[in-house]
Each structure stands twice: as C-alpha cells, then as structure tokens.
Amino acid sequence: MLALVAFLLCAPPVGQLYELRQGTLTYTVVHKLHEVRGTSRQLEGRALAQPDGNVRVQVRAKVASFDSGNSNRDAHMREATHDAAHPYAEVKGTMSGVRLPLNGPQDATLRAVVELNGEKQSRDVPVKLEPANGGVRVTFSFPISLDGFKVERPELLLIKVDDKAMIAGDLQFGASK
C-alpha cells in the first residue's frame, strides 16, 4: 500500500516537453567609455508545458561561452563571476496561462530564479511568446544588479562598470519527439 502511495506521489507531471533548439543569451554592461555586449549561443534549455497552462522553464549557459568580441574582457568576466566554481548562468521558473502550441503572440510573466556567480535571485521576468517553426519563440530582457549578485565589477582606467547590467534572451523551443 505504501509503495503504491509513493508511486502515485512520485508520478511524473503530465505535459509536453519542449527542447531549446537555438537561441542567444546576451549580457550588456555599461562603462563610462563604452558599452559591452557578450553573447552566448551555446545554450541548454527545456520547457515543460502542462495542460493546465502552467509552463516550467529552465535555460542555462556556460559563463565561458559568452563572447564579447574581446578575449581578455571575456576572461575578465569569467574571473568576476568565479567561473571555476560557478560555471553556469541560469534562468529557471514557471509561467501560468500559457497553452502550447500557441495560437498567436502572447505576453506572459516568468516567475524566475536567476543564478549567477553562485547567487540566486527571484524576479518576475516579462516574456514575449510567439509561434515559430512549429514551436515557440521566447524573447525577454531584464536588468540585474551586479552588486546584488556579488560580482566584483570590472574597472577600466579606475572607473567601474555600472552596477546595472541587462540580460536579454531570444530562444526558440521545439516540441520534444
């Protein structure tokens, strides 16, 4: 009897699993002298769309995979986020009221946990969803505080980059086969 109860409690959630097919995650930091954008295309991600309209999402990228067009700056970013101990930047969370496949573009809010530098922060992330190639395209953008994630802000000519950094994503998910 107990085994049966345990089995029922551990039953997998029903729904359609979506795999991240392609996409980009980009960070933007601002220095008094210039703006730096680093982009990663080497992403891992999954979304689980449940029949009740709830969607669970998890996307991550290796910090080392971000490319700002300047190898020294990329290495510096890895230093600042303690890449050796915390190799991933991650966004995961849940959305409600999203029924996949989509009939058309839709706005939603991802109740997310953002992890960077081994620090986790909860936030609501506005996302735009639209049907694309039989799946769904997700775009989003939100600010973070580097100090909030305990990232020692890089400096150039003794001037630190701004505390506010922007994280943006453009992701395309397709139904898992």
Next chain:
Amino acid sequence: MIALLGALVLSMQGTPPPAETPPAEARPQGTEQGQVQPGDVELLPKAAAPDLEAVARQQQIEGQLQTRRKMLQLHQVGGMLTLASLGATVIFGQLNYIDKYGGGGDTGQWENWHRFSAYTSAAIFAGTAALAIFAPSPLEKPMRLDTVMLHRISMGIATAGMVTQIILGIVTASKGGEVSQRDFALAHQIVGYTTFAATAVGFAVLTF
C-alpha cells in the same frame, strides 16, 4: 489511507491524458504538480559535483585569478603613469632639441629634465609591462584580432621604440661636438614621437 489513496487516484484521473511523459531528469523534486516554485524547476540534468581534485584545481585557479586581477589593476595605473611620463619626456626632449639646434642658444637648461623624465618613463614602462607579462593567466584565451591584440601590437612597437631610444639617446649624447650629432638627435626625436604615439594608441584602443 484508503481515503488518501482514493483522493490521489481521483485527482490524477481528473487531469487530461499526457501528451508526453518527460524524462526522469525533467521531473520536479518533491513538489506537487502545478505548485512548483521557480527555484525548484529541474528540467536539465544536474551538473556533476566536482571531485576533490577538481575543487583543489578551482581553488588554485581562483587564487591565480585574484593575483591576476591585482596585477592588471596596477598595470592600468602603470599605463596612465607611463603615458604621462612619456609625454613629459617628449616635451622636454623637444625643448632640448630646440635649445640645442633650433636657435635656443644651446643653454642645456632642458637636458637634465629630459634625461630624468626619460629614465623615469623607461622604468615605469618596464614595470608596467612586467605586470602584464608576468600576470598568471589560468583561463584559456583564443588569439584573435581584437582591442587587446591591437593593444599588444601597439605596445610591442612602443617597446621596440623604447629600446631604440635608450641606445640612440646614449649614442647621440656621445656625439657631442660632432656634426653627425644633429642627425642622431633628429632620429632620436622621430623615434621618440613614434614611441609616444604607439603608447597612446595602445592606451586608447582599450577604451573602445
């Protein structure tokens, strides 16, 4: 127990048939369906926990990175001091040249200013370069043409210029009273401006 079992079975019957059962690693941990907290979502395989050797390596890399950061911050300060002292050397050198060959009366009033600023800038230049060259670099960096590469190329030219200037400066000084001294002085002047320009470019490219 029977009531609990009944409730569970009824609740599961109430949900529509699954479109797909997600893989084992996609199952949420210890939370009821539909009430998962954002931080509990686990759809991707967890990264393997590092073993003791990997942890030791991480700590070693972290230590090296801290040293690197301190050295490169000092390198930035050194860069500013290099540019300032090199600028002063060029100005005093030009004044000295005008004094000696431009109808200034050859009073020698700028000679020591030029000499000491040149020694100072050479020392700062060497120290600043050493901070960058000897900074530990535990993370792999691909070689490619970017602003850091342009900085290195510029500073390579400046280094060659500094070495040339030290030799040319000594040779020029030793030619006192000879007609050829003016030619050496002119070459010293041209190389000096080139060295300063290369240093300024190396400094400026990093701001882009």
